[in-house]
Amino acid sequence: MRTLRVASLTLVIFAIALVVAEHARWNSASTAVIAASQPVGIMPIGKPITIQPPLGLPAVPIPADNPPTAETIALGRQLYYDPILSADNTISCASCHGPEVGFTDRNSFSIGVGGKKGGRHSPTVINSAYNTLQFWDGRAPSLEEQAKGPMANPVEMATTHDAVVARLQADPKYVAQFKQAWGTGRITIDLVVKSIASFERTVLCGNSAFDRFYYGHDKTALSESAQRGLKLFVDPKKGNCAVCHTIGEKYALFTDNKFHNLGIGADINGNLNDLGRFDQTKNAADTGAFKTPTLRNIAQRAPYFHDGSFPTLKDALGHYIGGGNANAHLDKEMHELDFLSFDERDDILAFLNSLTAKMPPDVGPPPDLARLKK
DSSP, rough: HHHHHHHHHHHHHHHHHHHHHHHHHHHHHHHHHHHHSSOOOOOOOOBBBBOOOOTTOOOOOOOOOOBBBBHHHHHHHHHHHHHGGGGOOOOHHHHHHHHGGBBBBSSSSOGGGGOOOOSOOEEEEEEEEGGGBSSSTBBBBHHEEEEEEEEOTTTTTOOOHHHHHHHHHTTTHHHHHHHHHHHOOOOOHHHHHHHHHHHHTTTOOOHHHHHHHTTSTTTSSHHHHHHHHHHHHHHHHTTOOGGGGOOSSOOOOOOOEEHHHTTTTOOOOOOOOOOHHHHHHHHHGGTTTTOOOOOTTTGGSSSSSSTTTTOHHHHHHHHHHOOOOTTOOTTTTTOOOOSOHHHHHHHHHHHHHOOOOOOOOSOOOOTTTTOOOO
């Protein structure tokens, strides 16, 4: 009897094990079916493109879900210059980030739909592919996410993503371009911003006189004044500029991709009119801190700083000479540089001017949009 009971118990345990195993197999199969039914992100089709960085720049970071193709870049260029992205067909990306002014804006605060004025100066698109975060306050993690912002901003393009998609979907030319670039005529906001971002990753400036001198080893590329300015720029006991505007052994982004309080916008009591990065992180250490901009083509990009408060490069340098405006969160690297002679200051300016490079081909407006004014 005891043997029989043991055998019966064994059969019960075995039966339970079969049920559990079958349930696990069914559950696994169901999970596989569910996983297979999940929508897969649309990938670009067409001719793959390798974006070749110019002398002085590293390989361009490319997101896995948005590899560049000739078709997506061309579509992104079209979208970048087309005011169709705005509520009243008056404002394009290029309105505030124009190639003729270093892909930024001559206004201290850019003008949007209906003449509304923004709250910050437009940052440059040049070499923005290397930014780890976008906007002055770093609120967007990628170029794709950055491109979404202005469209829905009531002060900039003053529309909605749904409205943008509807306008593009109603245009047979764009339907055809999206189908050619993405393999679908069903336009979505994600495909719009991916296309714009692919174009923006081609807006690269390197191979300047500095690059030919420093990385190309052409000792005649820089004037003697600019060479002296370079030494002052990197000397921690002189300009100390490279502490934030970095120069590497193999390439120079001229930005540490960090955020610093330079005292811009601080009044005589140290009160700041813009809290910058703090608004995103709520970290007191980020109060009044803004992203370090690249210095590439800086001579073309007046006015300067996040509030466009300095009309010339000489004025901007003067802010550093004075050590910035005092406030409780001023960056520890900000020091008065009034010990620099006027000749040394001119040498630093000569070096900064040496960072201007030619724009790459095919980043200006396409022929059918070139007639449109800002």
